[in-house]
Amino acid sequence: MENKITTKDALLNIHRAMSDETFVKQFNFLFSKYIDIRNKDKNAFYHKLLQHLTTTGLSKEEAADFLKDIRVKNADLIQEIEETQTKIKESTERFEKARFELLMNPLSAKNYLILFAETIKQINLTLENIENKHLLNVINKKHFKDKIDEIKKLLEHNEQSINEKLKSEKDASIDDVMLLQETKVTFSKVSEKLNELTAELAVNKTLTQNHLNIDKDVEKEQQGKEKEAEKENPQAPADTETPTETESPENDDDVLIDDAAPAESVQNDLTLDKALENSLSAVINSVNKELNEKTLSFLVISEYLHAYNNHNLKDVYEHFKNTFNKDEFKAIVIYNNALMNNDVDDLFDFVVEQDFEAANIKEYAKMLKHNFPKYNELDEQIKKELEPEIKKQKELEIGAPSQNKKFKGLEIG
Numbered sequence: 001m002e003n004k005i006t007t008k009d010a011l012l013n014i015h016r017a018m019s020d021e022t023f024v025k026q027f028n029f030l031f032s033k034y035i036d037i038r039n040k041d042k043n044a045f046y047h048k049l050l051q052h053l054t055t056t057g058l059s060k061e062e063a064a065d066f067l068k069d070i071r072v073k074n075a076d077l078i079q080e081i082e083e084t085q086t087k088i089k090e091s092t093e094r095f096e097k098a099r100f101e102l103l104m105n106p107l108s109a110k111n112y113l114i115l116f117a118e119t120i121k122q123i124n125l126t127l128e129n130i131e132n133k134h135l136l137n138v139i140n141k142k143h144f145k146d147k148i149d150e151i152k153k154l155l156e157h158n159e160q161s162i163n164e165k166l167k168s169e170k171d172a173s174i175d176d177v178m179l180l181q182e183t184k185v186t187f188s189k190v191s192e193k194l195n196e197l198t199a200e201l202a203v204n205k206t207l208t209q210n211h212l213n214i215d216k217d218v219e220k221e222q223q224g225k226e227k228e229a230e231k232e233n234p235q236a237p238a239d240t241e242t243p244t245e246t247e248s249p250e251n252d253d254d255v256l257i258d259d260a261a262p263a264e265s266v267q268n269d270l271t272l273d274k275a276l277e278n279s280l281s282a283v284i285n286s287v288n289k290e291l292n293e294k295t296l297s298f299l300v301i302s303e304y305l306h307a308y309n310n311h312n313l314k315d316v317y318e319h320f321k322n323t324f325n326k327d328e329f330k331a332i333v334i335y336n337n338a339l340m341n342n343d344v345d346d347l348f349d350f351v352v353e354q355d356f357e358a359a360n361i362k363e364y365a366k367m368l369k370h371n372f373p374k375y376n377e378l379d380e381q382i383k384k385e386l387e388p389e390i391k392k393q394k395e396l397e398i399g400a401p402s403q404n405k406k407f408k409g410l411e412i413g
Contacts, residue, residue, distance in 0.1 A: 010062045017056035018207060027052055031070070032199035035078055037085045038191070040346050041339045047307045060278075073209060074202040077134050081198045084126045088191055091119045092184045102177045109172035109180060113162050116183050120159045123190060127151060130201070138204050144197070151193045158183040272311040276319060279303035287352055294356040297323045298332060299348065305336045313385040330382045331365035334375055338368050 018024045030052060034045040046067070053063035071078065095102075095112050102109050127148050135141050161179055165172075270278070283299045291299070297320050304316065317329050324332070338344045344364060351359045368375040 032195040109176040275308040334365040
């Protein structure tokens, strides 16, 4: 069966959308955030990318396949950038932890200058590798070469200053600590630029490669139609009129998503059963091992909250009440809200490896409620959604005879 990412109509829709400067800028921004190792919630940006792509007329499945295509075709590039970004993150965090001590006693600053010098070296090696390996088959090489030069220029002053300090035989001073602080700020800018470069390059490489496949398909299709026309009417001219590349998908737009109905409204109109079914499919497609019931249910609820969240929580809970008690369910909702706010780490990979119980989501929820007042408010809001009958009961109790209230909390039977 043909993979949806290689179907001509789907690719032509994408190419047409990518010719829109506003659309492609937003897509590259979202993709740069999606591959950013500092981002705690990749899942949220993945779904934002899907939603962005479905506005082109792609189905959600086609959009997911296109994103997979980008990741597969650029696996080496993305891995290199992740390794370099990890090096930047680790070196700056080590300096950050020691910064106060270094300000009081800067003598050991030289060790951090060596660490930062190694980090700069890795960044430069990565940039050279991108230039020599990943710019071979892209459109507008000069544009990407300029972006690479821009990052090198950002590092140039810090690299030169650090090398001079390391060559000097003088003891480290407060000036060295200030240079480290300045380089840390530069690293932050470089990280952003690296992600932007990678996102744009990955998309460009994928579209370039796919465009070649489209051209071949269109050429074969045209030749086939011309041969058929010649067989049916030998007197007919060879250039029998055929639909152009751009006309063909336009005629089929209504097969995917009605232009009059934006992707977001289609998503919001989904029944809860369908939204949960889609969430289950997404989880199963992304996990390569058997999961216990609680772990699978946690992942499905999380997927639903990120991708849809279009029904009352009480109705959602009804589907999982035999798996989670209300406190567990509330904790899952609070955790996922915090994840979307970047207030906690992404635990999904850990949960898949270890299981739901090991992640101790209830403790996460307790921690969040302790540290952020907004999650106490959210907890109350969820409680009201899950237990509206209790609220109604309390309203009914107002004005009831006082002697009845003495039985409040009494367990019978």
